[in-house]
Amino acid sequence: MKLLEHAVIAGMPVRNRILRSATWEALADAKGYMSENNTASMTSWPRMKWA
Incomplete structure (x- = not known):
């Protein structure tokens, strides 16, 4: 399965x-x-760059 694939x-x-x-x-x-700290953790996750 690839990222963003159905x-x-x-x-x-x-x-x-x-x-x-x-x-x-x-x-x-x-x-x-x-x-x-919890808010910062949750809001930073979607902006992470994934390999």
Whole structure:
């Protein structure tokens, strides 16, 4: 499968999507809310240059 190529994952068609696995990053604040570090991490990911 190539990046942005149509595909089927577990019987579900996906088109032009980049999937990211669920991860735990421990960046929330003490109350469990988004922190500035968490926001920076989430917003920088789509701008990363992939090989």
